[in-house]
Amino acid sequence: MKLLSAIALIASVQAGLRFPCSTLTIQRLDPVVQPGISPSAHVHHIVGGNAFNATMTGDVGARATCTTCQMSEDFSNYWTAHLYFKHPTNGSYHRVxxxxVQPLxxxxxxxxxxxxxxxxQFDLSRDNLAQQPIMAFKxxxxxxxxxxxxTSRSxxxxxxxxxxxxxxxxxxxxxxDKxxxxxxxxxxxxxxxxDGKNLDSADHQSHMYNTVDTDYFNNAPKCPSSHPIRxxxxxxxxxxDTTKFNSLWPSGAPNPFVWSFEGSSYGTHxxxxxxxxxxxxxxxxxKSECFYDGCGSIQKQAMSVANQCKIPDMVGEETDGWLDSLPGTMA
Known part of the structure; x- marks a missing residue:
């Protein structure tokens, strides 16, 4: 997507928030899928509030005292698996x-x-906003x-x-692949x-429903009766930043980048x-007809302040540098 296309997307969205969050920590912790387990199965890249730990219940925002996000009232946590480079010759791993992200x-x-x-408010497109007001999470x-x-697109x-x-x-x-x-x-x-009832579900997904199908930027229909709350x-x-590893990727060789669990790249989550x-x-x-800052409805902090928010290393293992194997194994 070129920059001009991205700017056009802003115009079509019209409302919402877009903001940076600096890295909070990189550790094997996952309080949603593996609560109370330290270390968790694989390494995660984590941003957000400093209440993050192996076990998180209740009102996280009430317990956090700082956040790595630009929106100073957002103490949520966001995380993904971490990407690694697997050396094509010796099989060692290095964290990428x-x-x-360059802002628009x-x-x-x-x-x-x-x-x-x-x-x-629009599934990154136009939605039935007039018929379905947006309810914030609880x-x-x-x-x-x-x-x-x-092992296939989920x-x-x-x-x-x-x-x-x-x-x-x-x-x-x-x-x-190049x-x-x-x-x-x-x-x-x-x-x-x-679904308007459950704050979570056994698979952490069934309480939610996706209305977008083959093209993510198509119009999304109204929420179904089983999951009626937008x-x-x-x-x-x-x-x-995979660029520093490109010289180690032999011409014609398979893709050498893997997630911290190493399985199929369809496993991104x-x-x-x-x-x-x-x-x-x-x-x-x-708010409506406004993007980036919520029309002044919530407060921002300087990223120099956000960058000071940290949590301790609770696992105590090396996840960077050249490693003989990935930290942990997938559960």
């Missing part, structure tokens, strides 16, 4: 650095690594999208793009229809845990 307008705003988060809400065990909103020059390239269901001069860009779009459409975007303070997210979702 994360760099800030302006510079990186001082973010350190991290990812960019969207909360939109304290304790969580969800996942995708699965590390997937959700249309899970995409890769090969960054070359000023272009993001075409959406792809799997990791690009070197990308600007890195690899990943998107994780979550469903936007909620919630904000959450999206993560991450830029993986993400987790979300709601943690906005009070009614701050609802205030932003009640």
């Amino acid at each position: 650095p994360v760099v800030p 307008l302006g510079g990186s705003n001082g973010a350190q690594g991290g990812l960019t988060v969207y909360y939109t 304290p304790g809400f969580r969800m996942t999208v995708g699965s590390p065990t997937a 959700h249309v909103g899970l995409n890769y793009q090969c960054l070359t020059g000023g272009s993001r390239g075409a959406l792809q269901a799997t990791i690009p 070197p990308c001069s600007g890195g690899i860009f990943t998107s994780h779009h979550f469903p936007a229809c909620w 919630v904000p459409q959450v999206t993560f975007e991450t830029t993986w 993400a987790d979300y845990m709601f943690g906005w303070k009070d009614d701050s997210l609802q205030r932003a979702m009640d």
Whole structure:
């Protein structure tokens, strides 16, 4: 997607939030899928509030005291598996650095690594907003999208793009099979229809419903009666700086980039845990004809302040540098 196309997308969306979150920590922790287990099965890249730990229940936003996100009232946590480079010759692994997603307008705003988060009212398109007002998530809400065990595309909103020059390239269901001069860009779009009852479900997905089908940017129909509540459409975007490994990728050799669980690239997945303070997210979702900042309804912080938010290493293992094997094994 070229920059001009991205700017056109803003105009079509018309309302919502888009903001950077710096990296909070990179550890083997997963309080949604493997609560209370430390370390979890594989390494995750985590951003957001400093209440993050192996076990998280209740109102996360009430417990956090800082956040790596630009929106100062957002103490939610967002995480994905981490990308690694597997050396084609000796089989060793190296963590791929994360760099800030280049905003659609302006510079990186001082973010350190991290990812960019969207909360939109239109499924990144036009939606039946007039018929379905957006309801913000409730304290304790969580969800996942995708699965590390997937061997085929499990959700249309899970995409890769090969960054070359000023272009993001075409959406792809799997990791690009050739070197990308600007890195690899990943998107994780979550469903936007909620059953209105359950803050979670056994598989962390059944309480949600996705109304978008073959083309993610098509119009989405109204939420079904089984999941009647339209919630904000959450999206993560991450830029993986694969460029420093391109010279180690022999011409014609298979793709050497793997997720921290190493399975199929269809296994890309993400987790979300709601943690906005009070009614701050609802205030932003009640606005219209405005993008990026919620029309001033919620407060921003300087990324220099956000970058100071950290949590300790709770696992105590090396996840970077050249490793003989990936940390942990997939459960």
